Amino acid sequence: MQAQDIFNVLVNKEKLKSSINFDEIITLTDNTFGNDLQAELIFSEQPLGLGVTKLVDEINLFKKNYFSKFPIKKFEITVHDGKVYPTKNFFMATEHAFFNVHFGIGKSRKIKDRPGDLLIIPFSLLHNNANCVHNGIMLITHSDERFSNALLQISSETCAYMKFDYVSVFAITANTKNTTTSVKKHTPYKDIYPIKNLYEEHGFDYKVFADSAAFKQENVTIFGLIDGEEHYIGGCLTRNGTYPICEQLLLPSYSLAKSLAGTVGMSLLENKYGNISDLIVADLLQECDLRQWRDVTLENLSDMATGNFLKLGHDLDESGFKQTKFIFNASTHAEKLKQACTAYPRKSRPGKKFVYHTSDTYILGASFNAFLKKSSNLDDYYSEILAPFYQSMGMSYALSETLRTTGETSQAFTGWGMYLLRDDIEIISNFIHNQTQSGTSQFAFLKKALDEGEEKIEAIPGANISYNNGFWQRKYDAGTFGCEADTWIPFMSGFGGVTVAFLPNRMTYYYFSDGYTYSWDSAVFAANKIRPFCN
Numbered sequence: 370m371q372a373q374d375i376f377n378v379l380v381n382k383e384k385l386k387s388s389i390n391f392d393e394i395i396t397l398t399d400n401t402f403g404n405d406l407q408a409e410l411i412f413s414e415q416p417l418g419l420g421v422t423k424l425v426d427e428i429n430l431f432k433k434n435y436f437s438k439f440p441i442k443k444f445e446i447t448v449h450d451g452k453v454y455p456t457k458n459f460f461m462a463t464e465h466a467f468f469n470v471h472f473g474i475g476k477s478r479k480i481k482d483r484p485g486d487l488l489i490i491p492f493s494l495l496h497n498n499a500n501c502v503h504n505g506i507m508l509i510t511h512s513d514e515r516f517s518n519a520l521l522q523i524s525s526e527t528c529a530y531m532k533f534d535y536v537s538v539f540a541i542t543a544n545t546k547n548t549t550t551s552v553k554k555h556t557p558y559k560d561i562y563p564i565k566n567l568y569e570e571h572g573f574d575y576k577v578f579a580d581s582a583a584f585k586q587e588n589v590t591i592f593g594l595i596d597g598e599e600h601y602i603g604g605c606l607t608r609n610g611t612y613p614i615c616e617q618l619l620l621p622s623y624s625l626a627k628s629l630a631g632t633v634g635m636s637l638l639e640n641k642y643g644n645i646s647d648l649i650v651a652d653l654l655q656e657c658d659l660r661q662w663r664d665v666t667l668e669n670l671s672d673m674a675t676g677n678f679l680k681l682g683h684d685l686d687e688s689g690f691k692q693t694k695f696i697f698n699a700s701t702h703a704e705k706l707k708q709a710c711t712a713y714p715r716k717s718r719p720g721k722k723f724v725y726h727t728s729d730t731y732i733l734g735a736s737f738n739a740f741l742k743k744s745s746n747l748d749d750y751y752s753e754i755l756a757p758f759y760q761s762m763g764m765s766y767a768l769s770e771t772l773r774t775t776g777e778t779s780q781a782f783t784g785w786g787m788y789l790l791r792d793d794i795e796i797i798s799n800f801i802h803n804q805t806q807s808g809t810s811q812f813a814f815l816k817k818a819l820d821e822g823e824e825k826i827e828a829i830p831g832a833n834i835s836y837n838n839g840f841w842q843r844k845y846d847a848g849t850f851g852c853e854a855d856t857w858i859p860f861m862s863g864f865g866g867v868t869v870a871f872l873p874n875r876m877t878y879y880y881f882s883d884g885y886t887y888s889w890d891s892a893v894f895a896a897n898k899i900r901p902f903c904n
Contacts, residue, residue, distance in 0.1 A: 376483070378538060379510050379517035385418050388522055388536045391506065392610035394489060402451030403477030403486030403511070406545060410509070410516065411443040413540035417518060420536045427530035439539060440465035440494070448477045453488050460770035460788070469495040471788070473617035485512030491617040494523065498697060500621040500772065500785045500864070501528035506613055509541060516543040525607035527590045527621050529865035529883040534608060564603035567594060571899050577891040578603060579880035588866065588884030591618060591791060594896065595798045595877040602791065615791065619767060620881050622787035623863030627730045629797070630771070630783045631671055632839035634737055634755050636815040645740055646671070646814055650732060653739040656706045657732060661715040669719040670733040671839045674826050677713040678724035683829050686713070687725045695728045702778035706735055723826040723836050727784040734783025751781035762800060765790045794869065798877035814838055819871070821857035852903035858893065873902040
């Protein structure tokens with residue numbers, strides 16, 4: 370690789386001279402599965418070699434000593450039928466000052482022209498109090514129960530304010546095991562096609578998705594258009610070739626969680642316990658038993674319309690000091706809830722003015738747990754209700770865990786902190802579109818968020834964008850697509866450049882990026898050309 374035999378680096382015959390090109394990994398193996406095994410891998414205390422290059426550091430978070438050790442000391446793997454599974458946990462909370470770790474499902478293949486197997490393992494470094502994800506690949510060889518060094522490289526991320534290139538080599542001590550442990554498996558969807566197929570099939574002579582001129586491609590993690598069971602994808606590019614296992618690329622939710630945890634969580638609770646959206650915040654949370662919360666409902670929280678704020682205007686409060694302190698500095702539940710409940714004075718009646726606060730959705734999640742403790746033998750809506758629901762739909766292990774507060778109370782962040790894989794977006798797409806056509810009483814709160822006829826609160830004046838029950842809606846005026854009435858498109862949005870839009874023709878367009886680009890008009894018009902929104 371790049372004129373250097375990578376296997377000599379892995380067996381300690383050479384020092385790594387530079388980062389590797391991910392496109393070359395496929396040339397190192399044939400398509401034969403590696404041997405089954407189970408082992409505990411222990412990282413050396415210090416790396417044998419380390420290279421870290423800071424690329425972006427907008428808020429002065431980067432410190433080189435964060436990389437002096439790997440955030441975990443050991444982890445267990447199970448190799449079966451050519452796949453490498455983390456035996457116990459995919460998501461690992463650590464004691465590291467800055468990073469948690471996530472491992473995906475990797476591959477084990479026979480090495481070409483020499484004995485042994487190459488293990489290709491996806492891993493990610495995750496900020497422990499924020500949603501940034503830095504995606505990498507770990508390479509290890511295995512032969513005759515001997516393991517090589519581990520080479521780890523990060524060449525991409527979904528993180529607008531902090532980017533770096535990272536490569537390291539760690540010595541590995543392995544304890545092989547004879548026992549067989551069951552593992553959580555995830556089977557990728559098969560109906561996956563490259564986005565170029567859409568261009569060829571429908572005669573687009575210019576790029577209209579997140580590969581368009583509106584985006585810098587180095588800032589795009591992944592994008593796609595979902596049409597029922599057909600899923601067209603683009604992206605998965607890194608600064609050193611294409612990410613080798615695209616279906617395992619970990620995606621941060623950022624504020625998609627306000628919909629996926631806040632709105633869906635409310636709906637699941639109401640499915641089970643009846644209407645709770647009208648409950649008063651101050652009646653559920655002692656910390657919010659203050660004058661400005663005594664007439665604020667859970668629905669007001671979901672609407673971002675509590676009446677408590679400093680400044681009207683898009684993103685003015687959210688980008689201010691109080692929200693920054695709440696998100697990044699407060700680590701315990703007591704600290705977060707105190708700041709969330711006391712940050713803003715009463716300025717208007719609840720339900721009238723939209724002012725975006727991530728802290729409002731945190732209060733919503735805390736209210737869910739408070740309600741459960743009063744009304745049931747449950748106490749954590751995320752692990753006991755939300756995650757099992759998503760698992761029942763076939764979604765991946767990535768949603769099983771979420772960022773939580775430290776200390777005595779491990780509260781799910783709710784407004785951010787979830788993780789997804791590419792295939793999860795397809796399942797979410799089908800679920801949301803099904804709700805728009807369902808006539809049952811289930812998921813009523815979610816259906817109100819998606820209903821174009823439901824009363825909404827203007828969110829971004831002049832942009833035809835409103836907000837209701839944790840979802841955004843964008844209005845296109847009558848006639849835009851040949852439709853007699855206005856066309857409303859519900860969508861979820863996340864920090865830095867993340868959008869998932871649910872289109873009227875049952876298509877879903879999405880992109881995960883980190884260049885602060887929110888541009889999807891051309892994709893909407895392209896989807897309408899493929900299958901018109903109005904007959």
